[in-house]
Amino acid sequence: MRKHIFNAGPSVLPVEVLKEASEAVVDLNKSGQSILEISHRGNTFESVVAEAKSLVKELLGLGDDYEVLFLQGGASLQFCMMPMNFLKETETAAYVDTGTWSSKAIKEAKLFGKVEVIGSSKAQNFNHIPKGFAIPKTAKYFHITTNNTIYGTQFQIYPDSPVLYFADMSSDFLSKEIPASKFDLIYAGAQKNVGPAGVTLVILKKELLKKIDKTLPSMLDYRVFAENDSLYNTPCVFGIYVCLLTLRWLKRKGGLKAIGKINDEKAARLYAMFDKHPLYVGHSEKEDRSKMNVVFMLSKPDLENAFVEACSKAGIVGIKGHRSVGGFRASIYNALPMESVEVLCGVMEEFAFRYDGAAVGSGSRQ
Amino acid sequence: MRKHIFNAGPSVLPVEVLKEASEAVVDLNKSGQSILEISHRGNTFESVVAEAKSLVKELLGLGDDYEVLFLQGGASLQFCMMPMNFLKETETAAYVDTGTWSSKAIKEAKLFGKVEVIGSSKAQNFNHIPKGFAIPKTAKYFHITTNNTIYGTQFQIYPDSPVLYFADMSSDFLSKEIPASKFDLIYAGAQKNVGPAGVTLVILKKELLKKIDKTLPSMLDYRVFAENDSLYNTPCVFGIYVCLLTLRWLKRKGGLKAIGKINDEKAARLYAMFDKHPLYVGHSEKEDRSKMNVVFMLSKPDLENAFVEACSKAGIVGIKGHRSVGGFRASIYNALPMESVEVLCGVMEEFAFRYDGAAVGSGSRQ
Numbered sequence: 001m002r003k004h005i006f007n008a009g010p011s012v013l014p015v016e017v018l019k020e021a022s023e024a025v026v027d028l029n030k031s032g033q034s035i036l037e038i039s040h041r042g043n044t045f046e047s048v049v050a051e052a053k054s055l056v057k058e059l060l061g062l063g064d065d066y067e068v069l070f071l072q073g074g075a076s077l078q079f080c081m082m083p084m085n086f087l088k089e090t091e092t093a094a095y096v097d098t099g100t101w102s103s104k105a106i107k108e109a110k111l112f113g114k115v116e117v118i119g120s121s122k123a124q125n126f127n128h129i130p131k132g133f134a135i136p137k138t139a140k141y142f143h144i145t146t147n148n149t150i151y152g153t154q155f156q157i158y159p160d161s162p163v164l165y166f167a168d169m170s171s172d173f174l175s176k177e178i179p180a181s182k183f184d185l186i187y188a189g190a191q192k193n194v195g196p197a198g199v200t201l202v203i204l205k206k207e208l209l210k211k212i213d214k215t216l217p218s219m220l221d222y223r224v225f226a227e228n229d230s231l232y233n234t235p236c237v238f239g240i241y242v243c244l245l246t247l248r249w250l251k252r253k254g255g256l257k258a259i260g261k262i263n264d265e266k267a268a269r270l271y272a273m274f275d276k277h278p279l280y281v282g283h284s285e286k287e288d289r290s291k292m293n294v295v296f297m298l299s300k301p302d303l304e305n306a307f308v309e310a311c312s313k314a315g316i317v318g319i320k321g322h323r324s325v326g327g328f329r330a331s332i333y334n335a336l337p338m339e340s341v342e343v344l345c346g347v348m349e350e351f352a353f354r355y356d357g358a359a360v361g362s363g364s365r366q
Numbered sequence: 367m368r369k370h371i372f373n374a375g376p377s378v379l380p381v382e383v384l385k386e387a388s389e390a391v392v393d394l395n396k397s398g399q400s401i402l403e404i405s406h407r408g409n410t411f412e413s414v415v416a417e418a419k420s421l422v423k424e425l426l427g428l429g430d431d432y433e434v435l436f437l438q439g440g441a442s443l444q445f446c447m448m449p450m451n452f453l454k455e456t457e458t459a460a461y462v463d464t465g466t467w468s469s470k471a472i473k474e475a476k477l478f479g480k481v482e483v484i485g486s487s488k489a490q491n492f493n494h495i496p497k498g499f500a501i502p503k504t505a506k507y508f509h510i511t512t513n514n515t516i517y518g519t520q521f522q523i524y525p526d527s528p529v530l531y532f533a534d535m536s537s538d539f540l541s542k543e544i545p546a547s548k549f550d551l552i553y554a555g556a557q558k559n560v561g562p563a564g565v566t567l568v569i570l571k572k573e574l575l576k577k578i579d580k581t582l583p584s585m586l587d588y589r590v591f592a593e594n595d596s597l598y599n600t601p602c603v604f605g606i607y608v609c610l611l612t613l614r615w616l617k618r619k620g621g622l623k624a625i626g627k628i629n630d631e632k633a634a635r636l637y638a639m640f641d642k643h644p645l646y647v648g649h650s651e652k653e654d655r656s657k658m659n660v661v662f663m664l665s666k667p668d669l670e671n672a673f674v675e676a677c678s679k680a681g682i683v684g685i686k687g688h689r690s691v692g693g694f695r696a697s698i699y700n701a702l703p704m705e706s707v708e709v710l711c712g713v714m715e716e717f718a719f720r721y722d723g724a725a726v727g728s729g730s731r732q
Binding site: 005007009010012018019022025026030031032036037038040072074076077079084104107108189196197198215216217220234236237238239242318 | 367368369371373374375376377378379384385387388389391392393396397398399400402403404405406438439440441442443445446450470473474477555557561562563564581583584585586598599600601602603604605608681683684
């Protein structure tokens with residue numbers, strides 16, 4: 001009955017998390033109240049926030065010099081909140097443009113200061129991660145989008161930054177080991193690897209808070225969230241609770257090293273299809289391929305509907321590509337089991353044999 | 367096992383809504399996907415948003431000249447978003463200060479323009495709704511908080527406004543029939559009468575959108591939410607879904623007229639305790655008493671702990687008052703059954719007999 005969920009986000013969550021969340025919606029730990037009904041000011045929920053914060057730091061290997069905040073509004077609100085807090089009219093921020101989401105981040109930052117786009121792959125429809133760019137030492141901060149959901153590209157190595165280092169990690173957050181302490185501020189919508197839509201995580205160096213010297217609306221001021229332990233006003237209680245359940249699951253799985261290995265295997269299994277069958281043509285350049293979103297076209301585009309149908313018959317959902325690229329996108333976040341990848345690869349094999357007639361392709365398509 | 371939930375918000379939701387939401391967390395309508403896993407771009411969720419919008423308008427008796435938006439960030443984000451969209455530096459907005467939440471709304475508005483507080487009950491610790499104030503015809507807009515959760519006061523009659531009329535209805539939204547078309551913009555956090563924390567409803571006249579002439583960050587611009595049917599970015603999918611379930615429940619109950627009658631009865635039953643037992647002293651002046659939050663002290667404050675204990679033994683939670691007022695607060699939102707009110711009244715009766723010895727009090731305490 002359960003589908004193979006390749007949605008781009010919101011997307012698949014661990015079955016055991018769903019089961020526990022479902023029970024909590026009727027009765028939270030036999031408290032006689034639903035997780036939807038408890039006060040955000042009580043001990044129960046304060047413990048949820050504290051444990052979730054602590055697990056995020058533990059998983060990322062970060063110490064007490066970092067603060068973890070739970071906000072609302074998605075990464076899209078961070079696109080403006082970040083420059084609103086840190087960029088002044090006369091100052092310049094350096095951005096790398098790797099697709100739709102970084103383009104939106106750039107657009108919002110321009111409302112608050114100057115933006116220098118120091119690298120862009122726009123001319124190639126964002127099929128690679130720009131390299132060899134120079135980060136100006138005079139920039140207020142440097143910003144990257146670590147994984148590009150729509151185009152299926154991902155920074156495999158994070159360039160060094162001589163200035164404050166900010167990153168939108170929405171779509172590969174907590175999917176592998178990273179040198180987290182390299183960053184001054186990381187933000188991520190929860191709805192890919194961490195939980196349901198409605199929660200945004202912001203992880204920032206505590207000393208960064210001291211650099212904010214503007215008068216800001218309370219709900220757009222990182223200091224207010226930090227001073228109030230993310231409880232200045234009522235947060236997305238259920239969302240944060242499900243994040244906690246997912247973080248616990250991730251720790252039980254062995255943390256970032258273990259999940260990174262599994263994610264590598266899932267991605268390798270799928271990308272191998274491109275080498276084997278010329279019918280499948282990847283969008284991203286090989287070295288920048290995302291381990292989270294596998295984006296591909298059919299070399300015979302008139303077979304697209306038949307491919308969607310074959311997937312659908314196998315219980316696969318969410319495989320259609322974003323309109324900016326077309327084709328297909330298999331999002332293979334943390335909670336997607338290898339079994340689902342095997343089912344998709346099975347469909348791809350069978351489909352290639354049936355419609356393309358090619359048993360073995362002519363090597364990589366990139 | 368289930369508690370009597372008098373929380374101030376998040377608070378009690380209908381049992382049948384919790385049950386349906388719980389099932390959807392494991393499997394949404396036998397789709398093989400959780401409500402937490404579906405795309406916000408698919409037909410399923412677009413129907414959820416469309417039906418929820420339509421039900422809000424139907425319940426409030428509003429026509430196509432109004433837009434219903436689903437946002438994040440709570441009423442607290444609206445405190446700044448509203449003036450950010452509608453108030454300029456040289457313009458003045460008229461606010462009535464009826465407690466903590468309107469004070470916060472005033473504070474945020476001052477960041478964007480001038481604020482004239484035309485009525486305030488601050489000197490009396492917000493124990494009544496100011497009356498007889500004049501709304502300047504030159505004001506850009508007039509703002510009230512219709513129900514004051516912390517102080518247990520509520521506008522029983524909405525004064526006429528010669529200018530744009532904005533209202534924070536967070537804690538009495540959809541709790542009774544109101545002349546909704548009197549207002550140009552209504553906003554409300556969902557977590558009192560409509561759903562779980564994490565969803566904010568904004569209902570505004572479509573022509574109001576044309577009055578916005580500033581360049582604003584996308585996520586803080588009402589026009590962006592209206593143009594994208596609240597789906598500019600990923601919204602709080604689960605929260606909106608539970609709002610829909612609660613709105614359907616409210617319609618089945620008979621809508622605002624029917625729920626208003628039940629809420630009147632629940633409030634009357636509780637306030638009658640004040641007249642009967644001098645031990646219970648209401649905070650609000652009688653004519654301004656809230657039908658949503660019944661706030662009271664004990665005339666013998668040293669009995670407070672014993673009262674909390676008596677409530678706790680009867681399965682009552684969330685009865686402790688807010689620190690700004692002290693004493694007790696019984697929040698009796700739409701989903702709180704009369705049965706729970708009866709249990710609380712039973713405790714109050716028994717407690718008064720045991721500790722106060724007074725069978726009948728000396729009339730109203732106000």
